[in-house]
Amino acid sequence: MTRTWQAAPSVGHPLTRVEGLDKVTGRARYAADIALPGLVYGWVVPATIPRGRVIGIDVAATLAMPGVLAVLHPHNAPRLADIGEGTLALFQNDRVAHRGAPVALVIADTPERAREAAERTAVDYLPEPHDADFRPDHPGLYTPDHVNPNNATTTDKGDVDAAIAGAAVVVDREYRTPAQHNNAMEPHSATAVWADDRVTLYTSTQYAYTVAQSLTRLFGLAPGTMRVVSEHIGGGFGNKGAPARPDAALAVMAATLVGRPVRVTLTRPQLYPLTGYRTPTAQRVRLGADEDGRLVALEHRAASQTSRLVEFTEQTAIYSRAMYAADNLRTSHRVVALDVPTPRWMRAPGEAPGSFGLESAMDELAEACGVDPVELRLRNDTQAEPASGLPFSSRRLAECLREGARRFGWAGRDPRPAGRRDGRWWRGTGMAGAHYPARTAPTTAHVTALRSGDYVVRVAATDLGTGARTALTQLAADALEVPVTTVRVLIGDSDFGPAHGAGGSMGTASWGWPVVTACHDLAHRLASGEPLPPEGLTSTFDSTDAVGARRDLSRYAFGAHFAEVAVDVSTGEVRVPRLTGVYAVGRVVNPLTARSQLLGGMTMGLSCALLEESMMDARFGGFVNHNLADYHVATNADVGELDVAFVDDPDDELNPSGVKGLGEIGIVGVPAAIANAVWHATGVRQRELPIGPARAITSGQ
């Protein structure tokens, strides 16, 4: 066999998405697109009370409706194993844990008939008093054992109270962020089909392998029985993360009951109670500093909500553990379990709301000290993680701040607020720092050399639409030293073996490790003359040991965001004509898709700052604005000029790809940068998101 080595590397070049043509021509099949013979449809009957018991379901009447094949409910549902995941313990008892929770599933021959029958299914309840009202002073707030994903609840270094008591300047403020829903374009869908004693689940998930494992345990199946296929995903933002969402378990349950393939697709309103959301947070930030703005103390306390089903504690205050130097540093969390839907991951969980608190407070400190906000952050830069004392593998926050200031034109900014009237607009600028953890998780990958001269990479990775498949193609091609056109990367299949999901900005770092290592091994074997059998030659690498052997370091991506805003003097409308983001994210595998991810992150940050809010009516325990007309996600018209840049960030302490991950850092700090700019424009602090016209106008008068 002849091999063509290519000198020019692909990494660093803006390769367009390898599956782009499939997507724009409709050839790409998403979870709800898979055609299967005999397919039938399941529709959720949602609880219409927030707490209580189901005392009766008129199953007979529903079974008599046109097209109905079966009804799944607590009396006929399979018994499930307790895997410690309350949201998946479906139909195991008669309890209602929150409004919108499934109390039954109607299975019919068409989705329309399933829906009609589900909506007409009569359910009798015994309601109980409920509490769905999150308040910062809720008496039910308690200190959990840990916060997400597995962080200490509290850190305490030095003596914060004494340091603040003796500080020349003190900022002590409360900040609020609302519940927000991820609202990926593609709603959740799961199709389960049994064949040859295996069940295949076509679903839209960020974690194909993890979901297969957890459902195997949930249904008590033999290992290897469950296969999860998730080839294309229309966005997730954490909402399709682990654990499996209820649609996946319902599809498996229903397919088992009726012996036919069953599809459960959720409507937009059904996503709101069933698939997760970002908890509302209440934060108190106390900063103590000397007259020059150098922090002597930092305290960040956060409160959030969870459901009765799962203890899920947003890691809001951990942002303050790694950002700015302070000898006295305390962070803590409390959570309250309410009769509400279960909150879950949403893009930069923890860091997104937490950075609003700290980066807003830093702006207030800059004002109080009379120090420029960029300079203030430079003065509080550090090369050791403040809470743990661990050295950073690399920390180029200062470079991001300086480069951002240069690109944005920050120099010479008049710090005084409310001084720039331009016709009907007040104008202002603001900025914030950003960081996001650069984690890597064990993953297994296989690469096969074929006699055709092509290579096939298999790894249970996920491409949410981010370009992950493309980046892996580039990494593999370079490791094999072959053109990208000879490499095919297959992902989204749990049969490929253990792999981390597309979450925590860990995808490319985690998958790239075994992909690159297996490719190096295969290239070496081929170069050393190992024969190529007819089925191809395969190298496999499991990165578990290698990941575990890394040095104990603090690994983070850093960034800085700058915003210009205009606020209408009479209506309070806020516009953002310009956003600049500068990032140190390790190696950039593909500058085109990397830029797109950061543009998306910044846009989502803008959306969080000005628009997004899931409105809970606590009397009913449900979100009222559960659709894309009333839950406002930024449109093109909301987004002005977006400027994305990278600073060089070589870091040999990460992984063989040298990447830190950049799926989430683009959102971190953007709401604070915009809120700080609104203060600069109007002189009114915005300590609660979103900053809609109503809030801007009310606070200004």
Next chain:
Amino acid sequence: MREFSYARARDVDAAVSLVADNPGARYLGGGTNLVDLMKLGIERPELLVDVTGLPLDEVVDDGGRLRIGALVRNSDLAAHPLVRERYPVLSQAVLNGASGQLRNVATTGGNLVQRTRCGYFTDPTMPCNKRMPGSGCPAIEGEHHNLAILGASDHCVATHPSDLAVALSALDARVGVQDLAGPHELPLEDLYRPVGDRPDLELTVRDGALLTGVSLPPLPAGTRTGYRKVRERASYAFAIGAVAAVLVVADGMVSDVRIALGAVASHPWRARIAERELRGGPATAEAFEAAAVAELDAARPLRDNAYKVPLTRDLVVAVLTELAR
């Protein structure tokens, strides 16, 4: 979704005979609101009578009055040369509503009779006096930040979501209707019933009447018109405040003015009190503000929508000031 029958109407008479006196029948125009409500189970018709083939899709000059067929699509209406030339406020209002895709499909008539987007109305698992008379109005104590401040009642605080209707109101539009008794016309303002204790009854016309079109009187030379809408996001959102205005100023004095407000009531709110205050007086920002304040004296804001009072006041001042410039 309930299974339903579908019929295409041959002509207006046939359409009316199919729908009039049949509470299970609905006209289908663009379907941008009705079909959504059917999916949600809010509307459950047995029969849809598709009227989009009827010859009601033209904009014509009828001796100075502009006649707009009920089936003229929003996009066509906004782009029509006669509309842009004579009634820019109407074009602006339409283009401020919905999205390009929706405007390509949605009709003029359908826009006027679209339903409120109140979150309790559009969720069949919630009480709502408009959807289920007597079940209560959770919005009054609940999520109402974008609901009514004028003309509401203890039974309903819903708003009418249209932009187009606000402009038509300021233009003194008349609405053409056909029912079993034949065709007739009425002022747009008279199309909508006051909320009172029956918010489920929204229109004054008989059940099953078909909107056939609207007509607009000519505007005198020198008239200026304008529409301004405030919404929470920059595009594709319902108004939280909207003003359509028609203004004629001569020698610094207001010789004619018509003002309609959106997002404040169950129908486009014609600001007659403000108009009376202004007519014959000076065209100054002070006068505009005094007139707006007088109009909004009747406002009864709820816990979370009081911001609409100053917002609407300031919008009236801003729009009139711009037109008087």
